[in-house]
Amino acid sequence: MNYEMIRAADQRLNGYVRRTPLLSAPQLDEIAGRRVLIKAENLQHTGSFKFRGGWSALSALGAEARSKGVIAFSSGNHAQGIAMAAAAHEAPATIVMPKDAPQAKIRNTQWLGADIQLYDRDDEKREELGRKLSEEQGLTLIQPYDEPQVIAGQGTCGLEIAKQAKAAGVEVADVLICCGGGGLTSGIALALEAEAPGLKPRPVEPEGFDDVTRSLEAGEIQRNDKSSGSLCDAILTPQPGDITFPIIKRLCGPGIVVTDEEALRAMALVFRHLNMVLEPGGAVAVAAALFHPGESDGKDVIAIASGGNVDADIFARAITEHGDTA
Amino acid sequence: MNYEMIRAADQRLNGYVRRTPLLSAPQLDEIAGRRVLIKAENLQHTGSFKFRGGWSALSALGAEARSKGVIAFSSGNHAQGIAMAAAAHEAPATIVMPKDAPQAKIRNTQWLGADIQLYDRDDEKREELGRKLSEEQGLTLIQPYDEPQVIAGQGTCGLEIAKQAKAAGVEVADVLICCGGGGLTSGIALALEAEAPGLKPRPVEPEGFDDVTRSLEAGEIQRNDKSSGSLCDAILTPQPGDITFPIIKRLCGPGIVVTDEEALRAMALVFRHLNMVLEPGGAVAVAAALFHPGESDGKDVIAIASGGNVDADIFARAITEHGDTA
Numbered sequence: 001m002n003y004e005m006i007r008a009a010d011q012r013l014n015g016y017v018r019r020t021p022l023l024s025a026p027q028l029d030e031i032a033g034r035r036v037l038i039k040a041e042n043l044q045h046t047g048s049f050k051f052r053g054g055w056s057a058l059s060a061l062g063a064e065a066r067s068k069g070v071i072a073f074s075s076g077n078h079a080q081g082i083a084m085a086a087a088a089h090e091a092p093a094t095i096v097m098p099k100d101a102p103q104a105k106i107r108n109t110q111w112l113g114a115d116i117q118l119y120d121r122d123d124e125k126r127e128e129l130g131r132k133l134s135e136e137q138g139l140t141l142i143q144p145y146d147e148p149q150v151i152a153g154q155g156t157c158g159l160e161i162a163k164q165a166k167a168a169g170v171e172v173a174d175v176l177i178c179c180g181g182g183g184l185t186s187g188i189a190l191a192l193e194a195e196a197p198g199l200k201p202r203p204v205e206p207e208g209f210d211d212v213t214r215s216l217e218a219g220e221i222q223r224n225d226k227s228s229g230s231l232c233d234a235i236l237t238p239q240p241g242d243i244t245f246p247i248i249k250r251l252c253g254p255g256i257v258v259t260d261e262e263a264l265r266a267m268a269l270v271f272r273h274l275n276m277v278l279e280p281g282g283a284v285a286v287a288a289a290l291f292h293p294g295e296s297d298g299k300d301v302i303a304i305a306s307g308g309n310v311d312a313d314i315f316a317r318a319i320t321e322h323g324d325t326a
Numbered sequence: 327m328n329y330e331m332i333r334a335a336d337q338r339l340n341g342y343v344r345r346t347p348l349l350s351a352p353q354l355d356e357i358a359g360r361r362v363l364i365k366a367e368n369l370q371h372t373g374s375f376k377f378r379g380g381w382s383a384l385s386a387l388g389a390e391a392r393s394k395g396v397i398a399f400s401s402g403n404h405a406q407g408i409a410m411a412a413a414a415h416e417a418p419a420t421i422v423m424p425k426d427a428p429q430a431k432i433r434n435t436q437w438l439g440a441d442i443q444l445y446d447r448d449d450e451k452r453e454e455l456g457r458k459l460s461e462e463q464g465l466t467l468i469q470p471y472d473e474p475q476v477i478a479g480q481g482t483c484g485l486e487i488a489k490q491a492k493a494a495g496v497e498v499a500d501v502l503i504c505c506g507g508g509g510l511t512s513g514i515a516l517a518l519e520a521e522a523p524g525l526k527p528r529p530v531e532p533e534g535f536d537d538v539t540r541s542l543e544a545g546e547i548q549r550n551d552k553s554s555g556s557l558c559d560a561i562l563t564p565q566p567g568d569i570t571f572p573i574i575k576r577l578c579g580p581g582i583v584v585t586d587e588e589a590l591r592a593m594a595l596v597f598r599h600l601n602m603v604l605e606p607g608g609a610v611a612v613a614a615a616l617f618h619p620g621e622s623d624g625k626d627v628i629a630i631a632s633g634g635n636v637d638a639d640i641f642a643r644a645i646t647e648h649g650d651t652a
Binding site for chain 2: 027112273309
């Protein structure tokens with residue numbers, strides 16, 4: 001896994017990926033006490049950065065593997081990214097999703113033409129189920145994060161940040177990244193190391209699912225105690241990946257942990273001041289920028305808004321109950 | 327009022343305006359039965375296209391007029407556009423707003439440093455109030471639409487559409503435009519006439535406030551019977567402007583009229599499939615694209631999402647009550 005793979009993925013994505021904007025609002029800057037630049041991956045195709053990794057992985061497959069099809073396990077964003085990329089590459093896609101995934105994610109994945117297999121997040125190990133289906137049907141398993149071509153795709157987001165930060169006059173800043181298994185974090189870290197060494201990647205996680213933060217503190221991989229119980233469904237993973245963690249350890253600053261309530265408040269503020277929809281797991285980096293300013297230095301901070309696929313009732317609750325607390 | 331003024335405004339806006347993206351989602355294309363390209367002006371600074379006209383007008387003023395200050399009347403989007411542009415040009419701004427304007431718009435306008443004067447939409451004529459304050463205090467009145475430099479600013483949105491449509495391979499299509507007094511519609515119409523004559527501007531209005539549609543049918547200016555009573559607060563104006571209407575009459579196709587409910591459904595669908603927030607008045611063109619496909623021809627349609635400054639309760643209602651009706 002290296003920087004050259006990210007450059008190659010960027011070539012394959014060119015013309016298909018959305019080059020998402022880096023947005024800011026003066027009201028958010030005031031709350032954070034510094035300029036907050038938000039990389040709007042919620043505007044990416046399928047509503048999250050996962051389209052990048054999905055497209056990268058599908059476009060890297062040979063013709064025979066594509067025609068047999070792919071399989072992925074995902075709470076919903078990787079699912080949609082793979083489903084859309086597979087459809088464009090004429091590859092059948094099977095997606096293994098937890099039963100408690102947001103309805104919107106399940107519906108959109110189905111709409112995109114994938115075959116959905118539901119599992120129980122607390123009882124079954126999705127990795128084992130995915131491997132079983134993969135072996136039985138000759139499908140290529142595309143891991144959600146511990147997979148070089150997926151990391152390469154997510155890293156293209158880092159190439160864009162390097163360019164956009166430079167255009168905005170930002171050479172030194174923390175880059176806060178919503179972190180589950182670490183695919184986006186490690187991909188961006190590798191891209192920034194090569195293209196913008198003054199930008200420091202910082203993983204951000206929800207309370208109770210801070211495996212990466214604790215792993216960084218311990219210097220070795222730590223697991224989470226539980227597998228559900230946060231609104232941040234997109235980034236609830238058991239532990240950092242075997243490929244992603246060494247990269248994160250080498251290149252990232254300390255992790256930042258935010259509460260679900262802070263994620264909801266960040267969603268309400270982005271609704272109000274940027275007219276965008278974030279999902280809880282896609283809002284944790286913005287929440288860290290707004291509500292944990294003491295954990296970063298410098299006059300600017302960059303935060304990835306990694307996705308926006310949220311059910312209407314959760315979003316309605318965020319904006320009506322958490323809109324005036326900031 | 328001419329095309330050259332739009333080019334000049336575009337120069338003054340360069341580096342300050344957001345070049346907003348032209349977005350699409352396959353699910354929306356399916357509903358409309360053709361490709362729907364959405365110009366996301368809800369992502370513009372201050373949350374609507376009005377920033378363009380505000381900046382254009384402020385940057386065209388001489389130093390003395392700037393230092394005395396400006397005055398504007400607005401239900402909220404022109405207010406915020408003027409307030410932000412005035413702050414950047416160090417000009418004091420007084421904004422006359424209706425008492426029933428969305429709270430979010432009033433709060434944001436205040437936050438941006440403007441002095442707010444509230445009036446009753448049914449009892450007082452905002453034009454007269456604006457002129458009175460303007461004369462008493464030596465302020466330059468910046469009309470919300472019937473004002474050449476404002477139209478020139480809004481027209482820069484049309485220059486971008488011409489470029490973006492070409493890049494998307496679209497040379498012939500209707501361009502559906504949320505229409506109040508016609509500033510955005512006439513500005514875009516002039517830009518497209520010069521840069522993309524195959525793109526046909528079409529005004530879109532809410533039911534009960536279809537003055538432009540009826541004026542086009544009659545060949546002369548018609549008024550609305552009422553001044554309030556629609557959720558589409560951003561585009562409730564008494565009649566087309568004396569400057570805007572002749573341009574609209576010369577260049578636009580027939581108007582399209584949508585219901586408030588269709589606007590709410592469009593908001594729910596854009597929430598679901600593009601992770602963006604639209605306000606009712608900013609969603610009427612998307613609603614026309616999705617729910618009135620028989621009123622346009624061709625394999626593509628372009629719709630302006632003109633703004634997204636909506637109170638949380640209205641947005642929550644749109645996405646929870648109108649989310650599954652499409």
